Amino acid sequence: KAGVTQTPRYLIKTRGQQVTLSCSPISGHRSVSWYQQTPGQGLQFLFEYFSETQRNKGNFPGRFSGRQFSNSRSEMNVSTLELGDSALYLCASSIDGTAYEQYFGPGTRLTVT
């Protein structure tokens, strides 16, 4: 069974631009979560989607948004990029997002200049 895939793997953007990251979960997994990982803040939860509905979100500004499609694939969008948005963005999928373990993708390394 294929793992979680994330595209692109690396991205360089300029401050003020917007970016869209994509995540394809493991087949059969309906929950997708997104995390931001930085050296200073560690792993921070962004949001979780299940069956196209956002069930929970972390403490991030409204510039961070996401969505999930009917095939469980998910995208996250960051508008008006700031230098502090430079991070590794990790996507994780699980069967239902609570009682089951998450499986992580390799991440998208976003650099904002």
Place this chain on the structure above:
Amino acid sequence: AQSVTQPDIHITVSEGASLELRCNYSYGATPYLFWYVQSPGQGLQLLLKYFSGDTLVQGIKGFEAEFKRSQSSFNLRKPSVHWSDAAEYFCAVVGSGTYKYIFGTGTRLKVLA
């Protein structure tokens, strides 16, 4: 508030020595507990999980963890460390019905030859 604490930011051990990584959590009920490992530039890989039952759980790569409710701890252990175990280790907790995984800040393990 729910939280996970990994008191040790860095740990250095010699190859062949035993290892214990500490994890303490704060949660009202018994949460689901996980240990993940992250190699540089990679996503997170699940080592083991605790949902209920036997408080000593076995994972991959020779790791085990023990859940101690009285101490709110879920420490990770390995009897003999290999050089390939050098990585960063994360403890995580999720409460039933919350859909939100909370991660500790991680412990970076260095293995001396």
